[in-house]
Amino acid sequence: MSASLLRAARGPSTTFFRANIIAAARPQPLAARAGLVAPSLVALATSPFSTTNRLRAEHQEETFEEFSARYEKEFEGVQDVFELQRNLNNAFAYDLVPSPSVLTAALKAARRVNDFPTAVRIFEGIKAKVENKGQYEQYLNELKPIREELGIVLKEDLYPEEQK
Incomplete structure (x- = not known):
């Protein structure tokens, strides 16, 4: 059997696009739904990967x-x-x-x-x-x-x- 017949039997592969479907199905933050935030910022806020720290722990020095x-x-x-x-x-x-x-x-x-x-x-x-x-x-x-x-x-x- 050839690889094309196997693909046809299984149906089209959607694993590559699954991350985009999940990201699109994720609910938007309340501020974005109210129109208070630019859509480009909403996309950055809902991204599962981030290059910056969202929370900074500010600890006091302990004696x-x-x-x-x-x-x-x-x-x-x-x-x-x-x-x-x-x-x-x-x-x-x-x-x-x-x-x-x-x-x-x-x-x-x-x-x-x-x-x-x-x-x-x-x-x-x-x-x-x-x-x-x-x-x-x-x-x-x-x-x-x-x-x-x-x-x-x-x-x-x-x-x-x-x-x-």
């Missing part, structure tokens, strides 16, 4: 104290492992090391949802974020009471042969 208070509140409301890990990822994504109060709230949240591995990983995150070993030691000293209270062991203590 370290506001950041700490926000994340302490976030960790106090954690109810499952997913929320805990999502909040930890968000907190560690910034160019700063979270305060000990935030980390304490995170450790308590890890205990509340019974997630020991994440509690150990919090200390690995601290170690990765600090600039030097001295800062890491300061965090360990500051968080020692909560570590002892919750029974959290550091990775260095669990696997002493892997120290570098």
Whole structure:
């Protein structure tokens, strides 16, 4: 069978023109229906592709104290492992090391949802974020009471042969 017979059996192909049919069937904005906007601008506004950002997020600078208070509140409301890990990822994504109060709230949240591995990983995150070993030691000293209270062991203590 030739390709022309196959096309004839299937009928004419309209896939190339389908995007135009959908765009033409899309309802116009209210301002365009009222005649307040030029038709050329309506075509740009209803285009599924855009080269400019429609919404600009204007965020205020957040102080370290506001950041700490926000994340302490976030960790106090954690109810499952997913929320805990999502909040930890968000907190560690910034160019700063979270305060000990935030980390304490995170450790308590890890205990509340019974997630020991994440509690150990919090200390690995601290170690990765600090600039030097001295800062890491300061965090360990500051968080020692909560570590002892919750029974959290550091990775260095669990696997002493892997120290570098």
